[in-house]
Amino acid sequence: MSRSLIDLLHTAPLAGLSDSPFRLINRKFGVKYVYSEMVSVEGLWRKHRNTTNLLKILEGDSPLIVQLFGSKPDSFSKAVSMIEDIDYISEININSGCPVRKVIRSGSGSALMQNPGLMANIVAETRKATKKKVSVKLRSGKDTDCINLLECAKICQNEGADVVIVHPRTAVQMFSGLSDWSLIKEVKEALKIPVIGNGDVLNLDDAERMLKETGCDGVMIGRALVGNPWFFTKEGKKINQIFLDTVLEHIALSKQFYGSDKGYKMMKKHLIYYAKNMDLPGVNRKSYYEDICNTGSIENEIEVVKSFFSPLINL
Ligand SMILES: Cc1cc2nc3c(=O)[nH]c(=O)nc-3n(C[C@H](O)[C@H](O)[C@H](O)COP(=O)(O)O)c2cc1C
Numbered sequence: 001m002s003r004s005l006i007d008l009l010h011t012a013p014l015a016g017l018s019d020s021p022f023r024l025i026n027r028k029f030g031v032k033y034v035y036s037e038m039v040s041v042e043g044l045w046r047k048h049r050n051t052t053n054l055l056k057i058l059e060g061d062s063p064l065i066v067q068l069f070g071s072k073p074d075s076f077s078k079a080v081s082m083i084e085d086i087d088y089i090s091e092i093n094i095n096s097g098c099p100v101r102k103v104i105r106s107g108s109g110s111a112l113m114q115n116p117g118l119m120a121n122i123v124a125e126t127r128k129a130t131k132k133k134v135s136v137k138l139r140s141g142k143d144t145d146c147i148n149l150l151e152c153a154k155i156c157q158n159e160g161a162d163v164v165i166v167h168p169r170t171a172v173q174m175f176s177g178l179s180d181w182s183l184i185k186e187v188k189e190a191l192k193i194p195v196i197g198n199g200d201v202l203n204l205d206d207a208e209r210m211l212k213e214t215g216c217d218g219v220m221i222g223r224a225l226v227g228n229p230w231f232f233t234k235e236g237k238k239i240n241q242i243f244l245d246t247v248l249e250h251i252a253l254s255k256q257f258y259g260s261d262k263g264y265k266m267m268k269k270h271l272i273y274y275a276k277n278m279d280l281p282g283v284n285r286k287s288y289y290e291d292i293c294n295t296g297s298i299e300n301e302i303e304v305v306k307s308f309f310s311p312l313i314n315l
Pocket of ligand 1: 013097220222
């Protein structure tokens with residue numbers, strides 16, 4: 001991959017997936033802009049252990065862009081002030097795009113776009129509370145009758161955001177249909193600050209196409225990175241030694257980060273995706289999936305992985 005392309009890639013916040021082990025696997029391929037999963041501002045300033053744990057990192061997992069969600073400007077201010085002195089956090093990203101019902105019901109995520117005044121206050125309070133970079137991740141709007149992305153992006157810029165990220169689907173769409181890249185172009189043409197495009201980038205060719213078609217300053221990739229270390233290469237999705245070593249390293253990092261017990265459990269979904277994504281149509285994955293769900297220990301998990309993938313190397 002050309003030096004300049006990797007420098008423009010951002011790995012998306014993915015709740016339940018983009019933990020420190022996963023981020024380190026992505027960093028191995030040279031990605032520089034790496035995001036945490038979303039972290040609750042309420043949980044942070046109240047020091048809830050499960051929330052503050054989301055900020056922990058393994059060595060090498062920096063600089064980290066931390067994504068925060070919430071609906072109260074004051075809570076953003078308190079949470080951001082608390083993490084201001086953590087050196088490995090380089091940037092605060094405000095989640096204004098999450099369409100999940102539980103998040104919207106609390107007035108957070110994409111619900112902020114339905115209340116641009118509140119969004120403005122949150123960006124302004126965050127800006128005031130930190131010297132770090134501030135970015136905002138936006139969707140197109142609530143639904144096709146309310147596409148207010150441009151208005152919201154301008155508000156973010158006016159309130160001091162350094163970057164906006166655009167995932168041009170409506171909240172109602174969730175992840176269905178296709179993202180409308182023309183909206184990324186529209187925002188890019190209207191704003192002075194950098195605009196990062198996001199949505200349906202499945203490979204490096206798509207990333208280059210997004211840059212060219214929209215003029216955006218960077219490309220964020222989400223789902224296409226899960227169980228897919230091939231993303232960063234132009235080779236096909238074949239199993240080779242590098243692939244197997246990457247999967248085993250991912251398990252080892254998970255063990256290091258969570259301990260053996262939680263570590264193997266956290267790996268299950270990743271290990272299913274690693275097999276799902278490979279390009280070997282005749283291979284029966286069913287018993288592998290069952291085995292991964294029933295390993296019971298990290299040692300057994302490693303054995304299941306080795307005995308499934310090793311015979312497939314260089315097929
Ligand atoms: C399982 C999952 C979890 C996600 N978690 C978050 C999140 O915590 N914060 C966020 O802003 N977006 C989240 N997203 C949205 C992604 O960051 C991204 O915007 C979306 O998947 C579109 O990009 P893609 O087509 O490259 O996947 C999540 C998406 C998925 C599928």
